[in-house]
Amino acid sequence: MSDQGRVLGLDFGTRRIGLAVSDPEGCFAFPAGTLISKGRKKDLQKLRALVEERDIRRIVVGLPLHMNGHVGPEAEAARSFADGVARSTGLPVEMLDERWTTVEAKRALRDAKGRRTRAARRGELDSAAATILLRAYLERRAREGNSP
Numbered sequence: 001m002s003d004q005g006r007v008l009g010l011d012f013g014t015r016r017i018g019l020a021v022s023d024p025e026g027c028f029a030f031p032a033g034t035l036i037s038k039g040r041k042k043d044l045q046k047l048r049a050l051v052e053e054r055d056i057r058r059i060v061v062g063l064p065l066h067m068n069g070h071v072g073p074e075a076e077a078a079r080s081f082a083d084g085v086a087r088s089t090g091l092p093v094e095m096l097d098e099r100w101t102t103v104e105a106k107r108a109l110r111d112a113k114g115r116r117t118r119a120a121r122r123g124e125l126d127s128a129a130a131t132i133l134l135r136a137y138l139e140r141r142a143r144e145g146n147s148p
Contacts, residue, residue: 005057008032008050009134010085011098011126012061012078017043018126020134021054026141029134031127040081044088051089059091060137062098062129096137098129 007026011018019032032050037043050056061082064074079095086093 006054007134007138008047008054008056008059009130009137010047010059010061010081011130011133012064012081013037013126014077016126017047018128018130019050020127020130021056022134022138024055026138029131029138031131034124034126040084044084047085048088051091056089056091059085059089059093060134061085061093061095062133063095064098067099094137096133096140098133 004024005026006024007022009018009020009022009029011020015037017035017037019035020029021032022029032054035043035046038046051059059082061078063078064072066072066075082093082095085091
């Protein structure tokens with residue numbers, strides 16, 4: 001399978017999954033909304049449909065390590081989720097340290113004002129975190145001389 005094609009970035013959470021998708025060349029990351037979790041089986045079905053609809057070729061899932069680099073229950077849950085995504089879609093799934101994505105996403109959205117609901121703001125945060133994660137992944141691949 002070619003490495004060319006869109007990449008899907010996932011910011012996994014037990015209640016919401018932030019989504020981001022790259023352009024076909026794998027140069028830019030764009031927010032793609034939030035998936036409200038309805039349980040693992042239904043979440044994987046929705047992600048499989050998104051993969052087919054957007055012609056996704058590779059997936060990156062955020063790995064929420066502790067600030068000291070240790071693996072906790074959240075990271076184990078994200079690894080289990082990533083394994084399920086790989087089995088469900090048949091695509092390569094990589095994990096990327098996401099320790100700073102939520103902090104950066106909060107900073108980026110801090111100035112956004114308006115009358116959005118609290119749930120909408122959380123959804124925006126999850127999608128922004130997925131976009132930052134995907135952007136970091138794409139930049140790392142470009143530095144290493146790999147196309148996504």
